Amino acid sequence: MIISLHAGAQTMGGSWYGKADVVLDGTFNNYLTELVIKQKGNKVEGIFGYYFRNGYQSFYVKGTYDPQTRQVSIPDIPVVFYKANSIDGVTCNMSFEGTLRISKVGSFVRGAFSSDSKYKYTCPELRVLFSQDSLVQQDSVINNGMAKRLWQPSVEDVIVVDDSDGPDIKNAVTSAGLSRPNVASPTMDTKSLTNRFKSRQTIITNELKVASDSVRISFYDNGDIDGDSISVFLNGNPVIEKQVISAKALTVYVKLDPTKEFNDLSMFAENLGRIPPNTALMVVYDGETPQEVFLTSNLSQNGSVRIRRKPTPKK
Incomplete structure (x- = not known):
């Protein structure tokens, strides 16, 4: 998994x-x-x-x-x-x-x-x-054949879509009872958040390679549950705003920008919780092998991961 x-x-x-x-x-x-x-x-x-x-x-x-x-x-x-x-x-x-x-x-x-x-x-x-x-299989199949691993977003999940997204993603949003207001919109508060994000140094800590053009990303507070609150940015744009992370997954499904050589996913600390710094376990699912990264951010630095698409195999 x-x-x-x-x-x-x-x-x-x-x-x-x-x-x-x-x-x-x-x-x-x-x-x-x-x-x-x-x-x-x-x-x-x-x-x-x-x-x-x-x-x-x-x-x-x-x-x-x-x-x-x-x-x-x-x-x-x-x-x-x-x-x-x-x-x-x-x-x-x-x-x-x-x-x-x-x-x-x-x-x-x-x-x-x-x-x-x-x-x-x-x-x-x-x-x-x-x-x-012994080997983690694709995110679509449970190995022992009991059932297919068909991930469905729950109400707590945040779905990031736009008008160019295909029907499968939009249907998933509908089936979960979600609507576009769950997605970050360019309000004055969002602009202020983006400016604060840009004012901090962004540190690339890991580089991941994925096979899919869309990824599911889950955040967990991997230490003591101490009230850490984060915002998440994709290529400098907020996709999750001011959410507390805990033992339960905070999940976002994002479509990567195919025109870019890589996509940067960054964690912005809204606070430091009771035990600084703000730390999280981030798990990236792309339909193949899930990958985990530990991210740390504080009031002067953003923790970030660079995501690259794997080359398409030649026929």
Whole structure:
């Protein structure tokens, strides 16, 4: 989903996929879940995402892994209520506990998502068997064949489109209930924001190569959730204005300018939160291998990434 990580024989690092089922009698919607994490000692961190009914959500998560018992624990994961009518319904705060199993046929993590005991009837246990994918596949296909990874923007996502965008993108905007007012418009406030962006030094920290002419970009606060607020610029123009970043993804879908040799995506710090500087994990999806970048910005510098299109293969 996010990054290609290869797991060693006894490690949790990697990409995991599984179907989480409600532990109740009856038939209910299940959750198609993804867990893409990296391990540092007995600590794990990464992205937990899931598909439910009509959409997808993802969160930055942290937890622990005991290599002796092969137990992984990830607390405080918001999961939409199993009877909700949409992905944007009421959520249950759940914790994941699982055990790594390794065999000749592959690596698996069997476990469950559970809520606090006083909510166990309202938010029942979700059991899941994660299978490891040694190579992250395209953003359009779940490797184990459970379902296609058809990303649909949720209400919180910001869609950047213009009149030249094709029907697929415009249909995605319509299906998510979004409208053009979500997109930055050239108001006096936007002009002031652009002037403040230009007054700071922009530091190119990474260069990414992508295959698609459009990319989906998600921002997470990868440190302590301390109220960091950002604006995002594409080629000097604001596409997200004054949004707080947290463990839940702040997502924008942008069409790259094909007339440019490269496109610059920059993060502008609106504040420094409680713990300076303003830091974020940025994940870029282009339909191939997702790429992650850690960006830092402060009140004098903008963190920026340069995006280039891969050459079109010759026939």
